[in-house]
Amino acid sequence: MNAHLHPFTDPRATEVAPPREIVSGEGVRVTDAEGNVFIDGMAGLWCASLGFAPERLRRAASDQMAKLAYYHSFKGRTTDVTERLSKALAARLPGDLGHLVYGTSGSEAVEVAIKMARYAQAGRGQEGRTRIIARTGAYHGSVTMSAALTGLQYVHDGFHLPASDVIRVGRPHWVDEAGPGESERAFADRLVAELEEMIEAEGADTIAAMIGEPVMGAGGVLLPPEGYWEGVQEVLRRHGILLIADEVITGFGRTGRWFGCETYGIAPDLMTMAKQLTGAVFPLSAVAMTGAVRDSVADRAHEFGMLGHGVTYGGHPVGAAVALETLAIYEEMKLEERTAELGARLAAGLAPLRQHPDVREVRQVGFVAGVQFDSAETGLRVGEAAEARGVFLRIVGPTLAICPPYVATPEDIDEICRVLIESAG
Ligand SMILES: Cc1ncc(COP(=O)(O)O)c(C=O)c1O
Structure with missing residues (x-):
């Protein structure tokens, strides 16, 4: 066996x-x-x-291992290479997404993005906003909250996931789900209207964030129909709901721009990334957040005396060194x-x-x-x-x-x- x-x-x-x-x-x-x-x-x-x-990533890992093979970022310490990576990512990320929390997998990045979104909402006096909107067909990971957010049944079966924390809306799959004669634009408008109806029915004051992949990957490479992201963002903004762009697949060039958000005109409050961050050579993930989200998170954390979150391998120096070399290769190519x-x-x-x-x-x-x-x-x-x-x-x-x-x-x-x-x- x-x-x-x-x-x-x-x-x-x-x-x-x-x-x-x-x-x-x-x-x-x-x-x-x-x-x-x-x-x-x-x-x-x-x-x-x-x-x-x-070869270059192998060398980056090996050089870093020879110098400092491990250190953490807890309680007043960090590593030089982790700080260098943060600066490099902040300079590359779109908009104001210049504040980072590190992890080791895409699922973990999603879990952390949810924690940060809830923290940020509470930091601005909206403690009742805890639930998350996610789409049918989405893939956001397979741990607990990330699995609950995933909209594919085979990830849910038998696991008793925290489904009551998730509000499910439809996927933007025009060829399969548009009505007879419904144009791409009309389909996008209908999805946006359904999103708003759902928010009103569930109560915006219970909803922290919506999570979405700029292009849905594991759900079948679903490209957003024209006008979709523009409409979604307008509705979320009006209802005080944060947007988390899950760029675990789309990040680092896959959709033609550095980030899927740039390809589709999305200005998220938080972004998850993993996979191509290190060319998959080292398990490293990150959540980026805007200055405004970071401030709300910092206010909330300060109330408790600390940001009560962290993992042993978050921001691992070997992963950071590999990521820096990966970014350098992307720039050169x-x-x-x-x-x-x-x-x-x-x-x-x-x-x-x-x-x-x-x-x-x-x-x-x-x-x-x-x-x-x-x-x-x-x-x-x-x-x-x-x-x-x-x-x-x-x-x-x-x-x-x-x-x-x-x-x-x-x-x-x-x-x-x-x-x-x-x-x-
Ligand atoms: C969009 C998206 N988010 C999150 C994840 C989860 O990443 P991981 O498998 O590293 O936990 C994936 C994995 O494919 C993904 O495609």
């Missing part, structure tokens, strides 16, 4: 067929224990932006130009699928795409056929997600597209 209970896997199935063991990586490719080589068209879990054995070039190549490669009889929609922004087939059965068949031909994609019901590392060559992208087209038949 397997000694490891594998995430999002049926343990009984692994007793019969153990998972594929990956033993090495190079660029966009990984090799399994039997010597099979795959292009990982998903950068692992939307995260290994610089590939699977990036001219991240936005690079993802535009990669994205154009991917769009050209996927174009023939737009005419395919089994394809319902091809969605893409920046260097992330989703090809939605006519059914989950087709999605599964095509995804498995692509894996048999040497390309990993993510199967999300009827949609195959594509999110390759930024170190992909034009030929790698062409190969992903060729395999996908052949697999679609």
